[in-house]
Amino acid sequence: MHRLLNNRNALGMLFMLPAAALLVVFLTYPLGLGVWLGFTDAKIGRTGEWVGLENYEFLWGDSVTRLALFNTLLYTVAASVLKFFLGLWLAIILNQNLPFKSFFRAAILLPYIVPTALSAIAFWWIFDAQFSIISWVLTRLGLIDRYIDFLGDPWNARWSVIAANVWRGVPFVAITLLAGLQTISPTLYEAAAIDGASPWQRFWHVTLPLLTPIIAVVMTFSVLFTFTDFQLIYVITRGGPLNATHLMATLSFQRAIPGGALGEGAAIAIAMVPFLLAAILFSYFGLQRRAWQQGGTDR
Amino acid sequence: MAAVTLSQVRKAFGSTEVVHGVDISIDDSEFCVLVGPSGCGKSTLLRMIAGLEEISSGRIEIGGRVVNDVAPKERDIAMVFQNYALYPHMTVSDNMGFSLKLAGRPLQEIRSRVDEAAQILGLREYLERYPRQLSGGQRQRVAMGRAIVRKPQVFLFDEPLSNLDAKLRVQMRTEIKELHQRLRTTSVYVTHDQIEAMTMADKIVVMNMGKVEQIGSPLELYDNPANQFVAGFIGSPAMNFLPGRINGAGIDIGEGIRVPVPAGATVAAGREVVVGVRPEHLAVGADGLPATVVVVEPTGADTQIFCKLAGTDITAVVRERHEFHPGVPIRLTAQLTYLFDPASGARLA
Ligand SMILES: Nc1ncnc2c1ncn2[C@@H]1O[C@H](COP(=O)(O)OP(=O)(O)OP(=O)(O)O)[C@@H](O)[C@H]1O
Ligand SMILES: [Mg+2]
Numbered sequence: 001m002h003r004l005l006n007n008r009n010a011l012g013m014l015f016m017l018p019a020a021a022l023l024v025v026f027l028t029y030p031l032g033l034g035v036w037l038g039f040t041d042a043k044i045g046r047t048g049e050w051v052g053l054e055n056y057e058f059l060w061g062d063s064v065t066r067l068a069l070f071n072t073l074l075y076t077v078a079a080s081v082l083k084f085f086l087g088l089w090l091a092i093i094l095n096q097n098l099p100f101k102s103f104f105r106a107a108i109l110l111p112y113i114v115p116t117a118l119s120a121i122a123f124w125w126i127f128d129a130q131f132s133i134i135s136w137v138l139t140r141l142g143l144i145d146r147y148i149d150f151l152g153d154p155w156n157a158r159w160s161v162i163a164a165n166v167w168r169g170v171p172f173v174a175i176t177l178l179a180g181l182q183t184i185s186p187t188l189y190e191a192a193a194i195d196g197a198s199p200w201q202r203f204w205h206v207t208l209p210l211l212t213p214i215i216a217v218v219m220t221f222s223v224l225f226t227f228t229d230f231q232l233i234y235v236i237t238r239g240g241p242l243n244a245t246h247l248m249a250t251l252s253f254q255r256a257i258p259g260g261a262l263g264e265g266a267a268i269a270i271a272m273v274p275f276l277l278a279a280i281l282f283s284y285f286g287l288q289r290r291a292w293q294q295g296g297t298d299r
Numbered sequence: 300m301a302a303v304t305l306s307q308v309r310k311a312f313g314s315t316e317v318v319h320g321v322d323i324s325i326d327d328s329e330f331c332v333l334v335g336p337s338g339c340g341k342s343t344l345l346r347m348i349a350g351l352e353e354i355s356s357g358r359i360e361i362g363g364r365v366v367n368d369v370a371p372k373e374r375d376i377a378m379v380f381q382n383y384a385l386y387p388h389m390t391v392s393d394n395m396g397f398s399l400k401l402a403g404r405p406l407q408e409i410r411s412r413v414d415e416a417a418q419i420l421g422l423r424e425y426l427e428r429y430p431r432q433l434s435g436g437q438r439q440r441v442a443m444g445r446a447i448v449r450k451p452q453v454f455l456f457d458e459p460l461s462n463l464d465a466k467l468r469v470q471m472r473t474e475i476k477e478l479h480q481r482l483r484t485t486s487v488y489v490t491h492d493q494i495e496a497m498t499m500a501d502k503i504v505v506m507n508m509g510k511v512e513q514i515g516s517p518l519e520l521y522d523n524p525a526n527q528f529v530a531g532f533i534g535s536p537a538m539n540f541l542p543g544r545i546n547g548a549g550i551d552i553g554e555g556i557r558v559p560v561p562a563g564a565t566v567a568a569g570r571e572v573v574v575g576v577r578p579e580h581l582a583v584g585a586d587g588l589p590a591t592v593v594v595v596e597p598t599g600a601d602t603q604i605f606c607k608l609a610g611t612d613i614t615a616v617v618r619e620r621h622e623f624h625p626g627v628p629i630r631l632t633a634q635l636t637y638l639f640d641p642a643s644g645a646r647l648a
Binding site for chain 2: 185187197209210
């Protein structure tokens with residue numbers, strides 16, 4: 001017993017037990033249940049029979065599911081890329097010595113702290129066919145003569161929800177990258193300036209490489225949250241028009257709860273897991289681990 | 300290589316001026332040390348030479364060219380920072396070659412110049428390591444290497460040794476000096492350590508509160524300090540100061556003790572003065588000024604005696620070994636004394 005307590009590994013395991021128990025109860029159980037349901041034909045009010053891969057086979061051929069997968073990928077890629085560039089740009093601006101710096105830093109967080117449902121409703125109005133402020137301003141400026149049908153046209157609707165997601169997600173990216181920027185010692189920039197680096201070269205050779213680990217973490221989270229987004233879509237479009245904005249998450253919910261097909265809904269949700277895992281592995285192995293961060297042990 | 304000239308250089312941060320009109324001229328291939336207490340504006344001055352800090356007024360010339368509005372990279376200077384400022388994501392060789400790479404030099408040339416610098420600094424084995432994998436002294440060398448590969452006209456050092464332990468500091472001091480003797484590049488070196496200044500400099504600039512107190516060679520400053528500040532700053536242990544009043548051919552320093560007025564000094568009788576005497580110019584003998592021993596610190600080569608003379612704490616350094624005990628009365632003779640004005644600190648004799 002004494003030796004066990006002195007063993008670092010054994011002790012580590014011991015200390016992880018409480019956390020592991022919580023994970024099992026609140027994470028593994030629902031996940032396991034989901035996986036199980038995905039292999040059954042459970043309906044609401046009826047425990048299902050094991051049907052093997054039948055749900056997945058059906059979904060593979062289901063055009064709405066395929067569309068939802070396409071929508072999800074587009075939504076994730078487009079929103080993440082936009083969030084990254086906008087967030088980085090904002091972070092760099094906020095990292096300068098501008099007047100009212102702390103005010104702007106606080107203000108930028110606003111979209112993030114407003115409850116999603118609330119901001120979704122605001123976007124619903126912004127994109128409304130008759131009351132859209134965007135259409136109103138553009139007509140006033142004489143740039144368009146007919147109100148834009150933001151949510152009625154499939155592609156307009158897709159870009160509209162992407163815009164809403166970007167608006168909501170940028171603060172998280174910007175603030176995290178700002179924190180990352182602030183860990184970079186200003187003398188490195190001075191050294192680079194003396195070494196002859198232009199501002200752009202300083203960004204490229206100093207800022208970006210030193211920021212990469214944080215970019216990797218924040219973008220992984222951003223991709224995960226975007227890929228699994230539900231609230232914005234559900235409030236703004238409910239997946240419409242013509243399923244053009246249905247994401248895997250919204251479709252899964254729709255099939256399972258209002259549609260009653262628990263097994264099928266669960267299967268859609270489980271189908272998201274491989275994508276999420278791929279994103280995590282890519283970020284972990286591709287971006288986060290840097291030899292220069294590892295100290296003296298890796299050589 | 301180039302001369303560096305500062306004329307009436309001033310620097311204000313907002314409304315507070317921290318450098319008040321500094322004139323310094325540094326000759327080609329000279330090793331100039333800026334020394335002074337913390338906060339006196341040494342780093343600010345160095346950063347103005349580097350172009351990292353704007354000049355509020357005045358003029359800085361490098362190699363005869365006014366560089367007031369020239370960007371750092373156009374000034375042909377290299378700087379070694381106190382915290383080294385090595386790029387953590389680049390290997391030692393990339394760190395050293397970065398400036399050449401930015402300048403678009405061919406890979407071949409970069410490699411050979413990095414190799415050459417690594418050879419000089421004994422960094423050959425570490426070229427592929429990252430800064431985190433180096434000791435403080437090795438990082439310091441890499442920072443120097445980064446400066447020398449560029450073969451700039453001027454080296455700027457901002458307290459490059461202050462993060463090293465005492466022994467390494469002495470060793471690196473010698474290495475930097477050797478490097479300078481070999482490359483003969485004009486160097487401006489900031490430190491608050493007067494021993495570093497004395498040992499390394501061709502020319503020392505003593506600064507205090509944003510002003511230059513005196514400029515000269517190490518021995519000039521030691522032998523002929525212009526004022527009480529320089530006298531107290533240069534030399535270790537520091538010069539002793541005893542307040543007194545001129546009275547005929549002597550100076551009353553209290554408790555009825557008199558010190559002779561230095562030969563050749565012309566000071567009005569009755570005038571308040573400060574008598575300065577270096578610890579190493581005090582000798583213990585059978586007669587002289589009566590003092591009481593407080594603490595004795597033998598360092599091996601010599602002995603420091605802390606004692607009280609006319610109510611003032613003073614230090615004497617003697618070569619011979621004495622077995623003094625605290626409280627014992629001794630007699631001290633001052634072989635060389637200086638006189639300063641108590642108000643302005645100016646040297647009187
Ligand atoms: N960016 C700044 N804004 C305002 N004041 C500053 C700034 N940089 C330096 N100072 C002030 O200028 C004065 C000189 O600073 P400087 O860094 O040149 O001192 P130093 O002689 O290098 O001291 P040390 O030996 O401690 O490094 C200090 O009083 C400091 O507070
Ligand atoms: Mg300094």
